[in-house]
Amino acid sequence: MAFMLGYCSNSPKRCHHAYSLEVLDRIDACCPDCGLALIPVQNLGRQLRIDIKVLQIIFLVLSIILLLLVYIYY
Numbered sequence: 724m725a726f727m728l729g730y731c732s733n734s735p736k737r738c739h740h741a742y743s744l745e746v747l748d749r750i751d752a753c754c755p756d757c758g759l760a761l762i763p764v765q766n767l768g769r770q771l772r773i774d775i776k777v778l779q780i781i782f783l784v785l786s787i788i789l790l791l792l793v794y795i796y797y
């Protein structure tokens with residue numbers, strides 16, 4: 724059985740699950756409190772991984788530029 728991990732998509736004022744940003748695991752992909760659909764966590768995790776990859780590439784490029792600058796000036 725595949726559980727759906729996600730946050731409540733309701734307004735934080737209307738649902739305490741949305742307010743606390745609590746990760747809920749539900750088979751029916753609905754908040755147990757207000758019944759609204761959940762925002763899946765998997766997408767957020769993938770987005771974060773892409774961000775980390777971009778940062779790593781930027782760091783790599785910067786270090787190569789630094790190495791080249793040192794190489795040119797010596």
Ligand SMILES: [Zn+2]
Nearest residue numbers: 731738754757
């Ligand atoms: Zn809710």
